[in-house]
Amino acid sequence: MPASTTINKPILIFPAGVPRSLDYLARCQRDGQAVIGSSSLAYDVSKPAYPEWAVLPYVNDPGFPQALQELIAHRGVAGIYTPNPVVWSYLHDLLKDMDSPVKLVNASPVHDEMSGYRAATAHARKTQATPLPIATHAGGKAPLAELQLAALFRHGNIIPGMCDDEKISALYEIARHCTRGDVVEIGSAWGKSAFILARLARLYEIGKTLCIDPWQSEYVTQNDDGGLVDNCIHQYDYDEALRVFEINLLPYSANDINYLRLPSVDAEQHYRQRRPVHSPSFGTTTYAGKVALLHIDGNHAYAAALADVTAWAGHVVSGGWIIIDDYIWPYGDGPQRAGDEFLNGNKDRISCAFVMGTALFLQLQ
Known part of the structure; x- marks a missing residue:
């Protein structure tokens, strides 16, 4: 986790239900790091595993950037973790365009996998x-x-x-x-x-x-x-x-x-x-x-x-x-x-x- 994050400011895990997200959740819980799980599914079976939850549109929805900005502002998000290569690439560019202080906390999932x-x-x-x-x-x-x-x-x-x-x-x-x-x-x-x-x-x-x-x-x-x-x-x-x-x-x-x-x-x-x-x-x-x-x-x-x-x-x-x-x-x-x-x-x-x-x-x- 980057030095700029603290255990009191949550990491957003999106999408929250895939195996690598759940592994990261377990690591955060061991370290005492606050997290928010998020998904674009109407019902995500992983929701009960998370202490906090938020719903976001799919990244190809025109309303996604605004929904993400509001979530970051209202919930005090310190960073974002995503193991999905498509979502990671999109967020990497979006956060740069937004000039957001919030950054992705993990490297490219493709790099991690390979x-x-x-x-x-x-x-x-x-x-x-x-x-x-x-x-x-x-x-x-x-x-x-x-x-x-x-x-x-x-x-x-x-x-x-x-x-x-x-x-x-x-x-x-x-x-x-x-x-x-x-x-x-x-x-x-x-x-x-x-x-x-x-x-x-x-x-x-x-x-x-x-x-x-x-x-x-x-x-x-x-x-x-x-x-x-x-x-x-x-x-x-x-x-x-x-x-x-x-x-x-x-x-x-x-x-x-x-x-x-x-x-x-x-x-x-x-x-x-x-x-x-x-x-x-x-x-x-x-x-x-x-x-x-x-x-x-x-x-x-x-x-x-x-x-x-x-x-x-x-x-x-x-x-x-x-x-x-x-x-x-x-x-x-x-x-x-x-x-x-x-x-x-x-x-x-x-x-x-x-x-x-x-x-x-x-x-x-």
Whole structure:
């Protein structure tokens, strides 16, 4: 919101009933910003959601400019929000012609809608132009086309999570240099990195993706330095987090994605003893029983991180990868200590090792 607006002077939201308008209403209500909803419909179902309401003619009605001026004057409107491209363009010119102190509070909706796609295309081009020079014995598979890479970035970044574009680029490069087998992720949360891994596994025919996460509060205490991470645990609803994971991943599953709602060590016992995994949302998926790519991003307490590495690293086959996320972590050194212990104890098994962003990447000989 521009600095010229205050919580005491209302923002006019017009038209008020479209999804982006309702999202903006929720944001204003969180911030304590006064709002007026408005519509040109004789009856708008969104009206009860707004504390104040006004009716305006359609923007192509000759009486619209006068009606808007009167509404601004009588209700003390400080700014206008509209997610409709036609309305935004019209108001942008009208307010200028009126020499009104009231301005649109949002940029062009077309720009807003397209910005994520433009950014994804830019990341795809950058990734193609600056491939990660991986020193590995495994021959790299063909790079993805720009469109495939842009889709990977765009769909991945719609999902909330901490997997940034630098890490997505690194995951893409190691997928090109990965053998066949299962892709196993420890700690999936809302499913952002799980989507990236599953999509790459399908594109490069690596194997099926298995996500491991207890999605229960008693397993997420990190014992981080200062307790900043542990202090925010209460903000999460872990049943809801699993539902969000399912919503995010289900459209992309073709019987090649599933999950175990178990602590990592218990899930390893299941994986070692039986190949099929069943969940109500994804059905039954049968795994190979050998891991080509292991992504560890579970509990970051040292004991938990070490337990994840110890339990699962033995399943990773020659040419496979182990990724320890948050190897560089400002709240503690649990993942780094676990990663260093594995490095020091398995030097003869590791053919490639590097840190990219905050993650440690290891490829086994």
